[in-house]
Amino acid sequence: MSERIIVPFGPQHPVLPEPIHIDLVLEDETVVEAIPSIGYIHRGLEQLVQKREYTEYVYVAERICGICSFIHALCYSQGIEHIMEVEVPDRARYLRTIWSECSRLHSHLLWLGLFADSMGFENLFMRSWQLRESVLDVFEDTTGGRIIQGTCKIGGVRRDIEQEKLDEMHRTLDPFEEKCRDLGDVFLNDETVKYRLQGLGVISKDEAYALGAAGPTARASGVAMDHRETGYAAYGDLGFKPVVETAGDCYARCAVRVKEVYASIDLIRKAIEGMPDGAIDVKVKGTPNGEFFSRAEQPRGEVVHYLKANGTKHLARARIRTPTLANIPPLVKMLPGAQLADVPVVVLSIDPCISCTER
Amino acid sequence: MAFMKRSPWILHYDASSCNGCDIEVLACLTPLYDVERFGIINTGNPKHADVLLITGGINAQNREVVENIYEQIPEPKVVIAVGACAATGGIFRECYNIIGGIDKVIPVDVYIPGCAARPEQIIDGVVAALSILEEKRAKMNGAAQETEQAGEST
Numbered sequence: 001m002s003e004r005i006i007v008p009f010g011p012q013h014p015v016l017p018e019p020i021h022i023d024l025v026l027e028d029e030t031v032v033e034a035i036p037s038i039g040y041i042h043r044g045l046e047q048l049v050q051k052r053e054y055t056e057y058v059y060v061a062e063r064i065c066g067i068c069s070f071i072h073a074l075c076y077s078q079g080i081e082h083i084m085e086v087e088v089p090d091r092a093r094y095l096r097t098i099w100s101e102c103s104r105l106h107s108h109l110l111w112l113g114l115f116a117d118s119m120g121f122e123n124l125f126m127r128s129w130q131l132r133e134s135v136l137d138v139f140e141d142t143t144g145g146r147i148i149q150g151t152c153k154i155g156g157v158r159r160d161i162e163q164e165k166l167d168e169m170h171r172t173l174d175p176f177e178e179k180c181r182d183l184g185d186v187f188l189n190d191e192t193v194k195y196r197l198q199g200l201g202v203i204s205k206d207e208a209y210a211l212g213a214a215g216p217t218a219r220a221s222g223v224a225m226d227h228r229e230t231g232y233a234a235y236g237d238l239g240f241k242p243v244v245e246t247a248g249d250c251y252a253r254c255a256v257r258v259k260e261v262y263a264s265i266d267l268i269r270k271a272i273e274g275m276p277d278g279a280i281d282v283k284v285k286g287t288p289n290g291e292f293f294s295r296a297e298q299p300r301g302e303v304v305h306y307l308k309a310n311g312t313k314h315l316a317r318a319r320i321r322t323p324t325l326a327n328i329p330p331l332v333k334m335l336p337g338a339q340l341a342d343v344p345v346v347v348l349s350i351d352p353c354i355s356c357t358e359r
Numbered sequence: 360m361a362f363m364k365r366s367p368w369i370l371h372y373d374a375s376s377c378n379g380c381d382i383e384v385l386a387c388l389t390p391l392y393d394v395e396r397f398g399i400i401n402t403g404n405p406k407h408a409d410v411l412l413i414t415g416g417i418n419a420q421n422r423e424v425v426e427n428i429y430e431q432i433p434e435p436k437v438v439i440a441v442g443a444c445a446a447t448g449g450i451f452r453e454c455y456n457i458i459g460g461i462d463k464v465i466p467v468d469v470y471i472p473g474c475a476a477r478p479e480q481i482i483d484g485v486v487a488a489l490s491i492l493e494e495k496r497a498k499m500n501g502a503a504q505e506t507e508q509a510g511e512s513t
Contacts, residue, residue, distance in 0.1 A: 011424055013403065018373050018381065019421065040421045041375035044454040051453050063450055066379025066475055110382060113389075129389035136386075147379045148475050355378040 018354035034335035049315040065356040073152035079294030092156035097234040107299035156281025197251035201334035201346040215301020221248035227297035322356035366398025370408035376415030379475030380442040405431035435495035
């Protein structure tokens with residue numbers, strides 16, 4: 001048996017824009033064990049609920065993570081709305097769905113780019129990010145912000161999208177989808193990509209379920225779990241079906257996200273077509289009292305905001321479980337057996353969002 | 360950009376930001392903004408870098424990492440703090456685990472405002488940092504010449 005050595009991976013690593021540290025125990029070139037350690041960007045946002053008023057915390061919730069910002073704000077707002085028994089107007093529900101799906105689009109395109117970069121496929125990285133800019137243009141146009149939107153609030157949304165704008169968005173969806181399909185075609189059918197990804201970092205359905213995998217990581221192993229199925233916001237009206245793959249390797253995780261890009265475009269199209277008229281918010285009076293587990297589907301999986309209010313302006317406690325935290329145990333399971341050179345690809349295949357994880 | 364004689368390499372580190380500024384930093388490298396046309400390259404190795412670009416505030420665990428990276432970058436070097444939380448702690452300033460802005464630990468040359476900072480602002484900040492880098496280099500060269508002359512005269 002050859003000698004074991006430990007190679008540190010991170011926190012500052014060329015392939016990761018964010019800091020996570022993993023000690024890789026190697027035997028020759030093969031990983032036999034992976035020991036993660038986190039905490040490099042822990043800020044303590046859960047405790048901040050006691051210092052900010054419950055209406056202001058929406059902005060903090062939005063900054064838990066800059067990629068899934070809108071969905072964090074949405075999840076938090078839905079929790080408070082449930083505690084206060086506020087009924088959100090239909091138009092606000094649809095607008096929230098459109099922005100959520102735009103979030104997913106820009107997050108998945110961002111991930112596809114980073115993933116290509118981790119394989120050394122620089123050209124594909126640039127193309128994905130080029131395509132992503134058109135989603136950010138929509139965000140800037142409709143909300144004023146590129147990645148932090150600030151449009152979600154308790155009781156509805158802060159801004160409306162005019163009908164002209166909606167029509168324009170609808171018109172641009174077709175050419176955008178065509179470009180996405182061109183890009184997706186490379187990820188799904190290119191020989192080099194398949195060679196690098198197929199059979200790498202496999203995790204079975206039972207393992208994924210037992211280790212509590214979330215989002216595309218779980219769906220790539222055949223666990224058909226997508227919180228959008230419960231029909232929060234306007235998903236219930238749009239006829240949503242989760243994308244599921246069964247192989248459980250890096251290629252399957254990539255395929256799930258590519259297909260979710262198409263699914264998101266479809267959802268946005270349906271939401272624009274079915275957009276109801278009416279108000280975009282309701283007045284919220286008083287203070288919340290009670291507790292609620294609010295859940296929403298982020299690009300990376302299911303996020304849980306547990307909120308406990310005590311009838312004052314400040315919440316008593318918040319607990320935020322983010323999808324990447326749930327996906328770290330499956331990652332530790334995937335890494336053994338991989339070559340050292342494949343480690344960045346496997347790590348990125350769960351779409352790690354460390355800012356979310358460490359709050 | 361006429362003053363740019365060299366191609367500066369950038370090292371990017373996420374101290375404790377929300378990711379927003381980080382993806383905007385990466386967006387600067389991609390086709391729409393494309394800073395590589397100025398010769399700016401994002402590197403992963405501190406010893407290859409001239410410019411340290413940091414997002415997010417300092418917390419207890421990453422303090423040493425930031426100091427370590429700063430120490431490893433060869434002189435002359437400039438530090439850019441990107442976004443509100445890198446400058447002061449921003450929206451996270453009241454969090455128990457946030458010590459404050461980047462300047463609590465290492466000297467900062469350029470502060471880029473915004474939450475999240477926009478790619479245009481980041482490019483502006485980098486250009487400002489480059490002229491500071493040139494000044495520092497000129498100063499270093501001047502100091503080196505002085506010691507050389509002093510050596511000759513004795």
